[in-house]
Amino acid sequence: MDELKLSEIREEIQKDRRAFIKNVLGGTIAGSLLMVIPAGAMEFPEQIPGMQDETGIFITRKKFAFIVDITRCIGCGSCCVADKNEYKVPEGNYRTWVERYIIDDHDNVFVDAPNGGLDGYTEPREDVPNPVRDTFFVPKLCNMCEKPSCVQVCPVGATFQTEDGFVLVDDKRCVACSYCVQACPYSVRFINPVTKTADKCTWCYHRVRKGLLPACVNVCPTHARKFGDLNDKKSEIYKIMRLPHIISVLKHGMGNKPSLHYLGLRREVV
Amino acid sequence: MQGVAETATAVAGYAFPNDFHVHWSLMIVLYPYITGIVAGAFIVSSLYHVFHIQALKPIARFSLLFALAFLACATLPLLNHLGHPERAMNMFLTPNPSSAMAGFGYIYTAYGIVLILEILFIYRETLVKLKDQASGFMKNVYGVLSMGSDNIGARALALDHKVIGFLAAIGIPMACILHGYVGFIFGGVKANSLWATPLMPVIFLLSACVSGIAGIIVTYLIIKPRAADSECIRSCIKFLWGFFILDFVFEMLEIGMHAYLSTHHWHALHELFWGPLYQSYWIYQVLIFSVIPFFILMGLSLIRFNDFIVKLFGFIASAMILFQVLLMRWNVVIGGQLMSKSEQGVVSFHPEWIAKEGIIPAIIIMVLPLIILFILSKVFPFWLPAESESSSSK
Amino acid sequence: MEPEYKSKYNAHLIKVILVLIVLGVGGIAAQALFIPSDFGEYGHYRTGAVEDEINRLVRNQTNESCLKCHPFIKKIHLGGVHKTVSCEFCHGPNADHAVDEKKIADMPVKRGKDIKTLCLRCHNKIIRARPEESIKMIAMPQHLEEKRVQTTHICNQCHHVHAPMKWVIEAKKAHGLIKEKEGLFPWMN
Structure with missing residues (x-):
C-alpha cells in the first residue's frame, strides 16, 4: 500500500x-x-477538501455539520483525551464528554459519565437490577446552535456567532458573568478556571480553518464522530443527512436548532 | 475549587459533568436581595410622596436614604462574582441588545440618578439651612449637596416640589423595572425549568416590596425602639401584610401550577423540591418563615393591640420576612442550579465560610449598607421635627 | 418680604441638568474611546476575536505529521488493523514533541500495566454498552485463559501495539496455518 x-x-x-x-x-x-x-x-494536510482556499475572515462556501453516530461509539474516550490535549482543559471541566446509557427491560434509564469519560470506561455498571434492554454510549459536545441561547444572553458581545455558523468566545472581552453557562440547554459551557472566562467546544474552529478535522473527529477510531460540509455532495455528512436514517438532535423543544446531529439516537437520551 | 465557580456534590441520578459547578452562588443570591430591598424601600417612600399616605410621613425621607444605602452596595456582589471585574465597564460600552442582562448597567445608573436627585431635592431646603450653620469641610459638603443654590424662597421651593413630584412619579416604574428586570434575567433562562416562568418577574417584584417594607420596619424600630411612630408602624404592617399575601400566593401558585401541569419539567422540579431543596424550601421558606409571619401580620392588621405588642411582633414578623425573602432568593438562585440540565440528576451545595464568594464576604456586603446608612445619617437628618413645614409634603 | 438670595430660583435645577448633560456626553465620548475599533463590523462582537481563534495553536496534529518522521513505525502502523488509531491518543499531542519537525521533547511511551489499561479502553467486553460489530472485544482474564497463557500477561507480549495481529499472523504463517499473502482479516486488504 x-x-x-x-x-x-x-x-x-x-x-x-x-x-x-x-x-x-x-x-x-x-x-x-x-x-x-x-x-x-502547507503546514498541514488538508483533511477537509477546499478549506485551504478559504482565506477570508469567514468561511464562505461551506456549511458545516457534525454527526455523532452512537451506533459506532465504543466509549474509549479517545475524543476526550484529544480534546483535553488540544485545549489543556482544566480538571473538572469538559468541552466534550461521553455518557454511558443503560436501559433495563423496565425502561429504567441509568446514565453515568465518570470524569466525563476521559479515563475511559473500565468497569461495568453493577447497580442495574433488571436485565438490560439497550445500552450505548453518547458523546456530547457543543451543539453549535443555529439560534444559540448563549449568544442571546451574553451581555457584552463576548460570545457570538460567526457568519459561517460557529459560536465562539472572545476571551478578551468576556467578564465571566456565567449567564451563558446558565442559558446553554446542553451544559456544554463552563468558566475556565485558568483564563477566568467562559469556555466551550468550538468544533476546533482553529483546526477547521486550517483544513484539519476537529481533534475529536481526527482521533475517533471507529469513525463515530463525523464532521463535514453539507454543501459538498460528496461528503459523508451530506450523504448521511439524505438517507432514511434515524437522525435527531438533542432537546429539540428548546428551539435552538442544533447543527450537531445524532445518528441512531434513542428517545431516552437527554 | 480555585476557579470562578464553586463545586457542588452529587446527590442522585445523573448530572452532566459540567453541572457540578454552582456558578451563581451567594453573591448572586445577595444581588436580587439587595436590589429588592432598594425597590421596596423606594415604594414605601412613594406611598407617601406620590400616593399621600400620611401615616407613612415619618419614614418617607428615611426610606429614600435607606434605599440609597443599599443601592450603593448593589453592584458589590456582582463585581465580586465576575471573573473579570476589571472588564465590568464592557456592560456600558457594548451592551448586547438581545441580552436580558445587558440593560443592567443603564437601568441601575438611571435609577441611581433618579434616587439621588429625589433625595437632594427633598432635602434641599434642609441642606441650605444646615450649610449656614456648618463650618469648614461640612460647609463645602452641604454646598455641593444643595446643588450650589441658596435660594429657598417660595418660588424655588415650588419648583423643587414640582421636580420631586416628577422624580417620584418616574421613580415608581423605574423601581419596578429595576427589580422586575432582575426577575426577567432569571425568568428568561429557558434551559432552567425552575426559572423559566413568566411569573418570575412578578414574584421578584412582590418579594421586593415585601423585603423593602420589612427592612424599613426593622431598621426604624432598631434606631428608635420607643420613639417610633406607632401609627406609622401599624400602616407599614398593613402594607407588608397586603404585599406578602400577594407574594406568598404567587409563589405557591407557581409551584402548584407546575405540579398540576406535570410536564417533564415537573419531574425534574419534583426531584429538586423533595431532594436538596426540601429543608430550605418547605421547612424554612414556606413553613417557618412564611406561614408564621403571615399569621402574625394578619393578627396585627385585624386586631388592635397596644403599641408595645404591635412594635414587638411587628419587628419579629418583619425580621422573619426579611429572612424569608433571603431564603426565596437562595432557593431560586441556588436551587435552579442544583438541577442538572440532564433532567435526571440533582446536586447539593453548601457555601464555604471563607472563600471569594463565601459567607464572610456575604456578611460584609450586607453590613456595608448599614455603615453607609450611618454615614448618611450624619449628613442627612433622617427625622426632622420641622418636616411638616417642608415643601416636600402636601 | 422675600429675603435676598444669591442664586436664582432655578439655578440648582439648571446646574443639575448641565451636570447630567456633561455625564451623558462624557459617556458617549468614553464609548467612542474604549470600544475596540473592530467591534460591530459583522455583528455584535470583535472581528479580532475570530482571528484570535483561528490563530490558536494546533496541538493535536495528524498521523501523517507523526509518521513523516517515523518511517519504521509507519510501515508497521499502516499495515495493521490499528491504522485508524491516532498516534496522539496514546503518545500525547504532537505540539509537545516537535516544532517545525524538530524534536523538542520526548513523547511518553506507555509500558507494562499501562498498556493493558490502554488496550482495554477499547477492547473490554465487560463494558456492555459497546456495539459488538465495530471492533474485536475480549474479556479479561478469560481471553488469556483461552489462549493458554499466564493471566499475568500484558497485551503487548503477544500483540504488537501498532499492528495487533502482526506477530500472530507471522506465527501462523511460520506454522503454515495460513498461506502467505493472506491475512487474518481479508477485508482489511
Missing part, C-alpha cells in the same frame, strides 16, 4: 480529488497525504 507510486497518486488526484482524500481518510489508500502536497507548501 505504501508502495503506491507518486505518479499513480497524482493520477488519482486528477480523477477525483475529493474522493481521493476521502479514501485516504477512510484508510483505503493509507498513504501519507504529505507525499502529494509539496513539503513546505
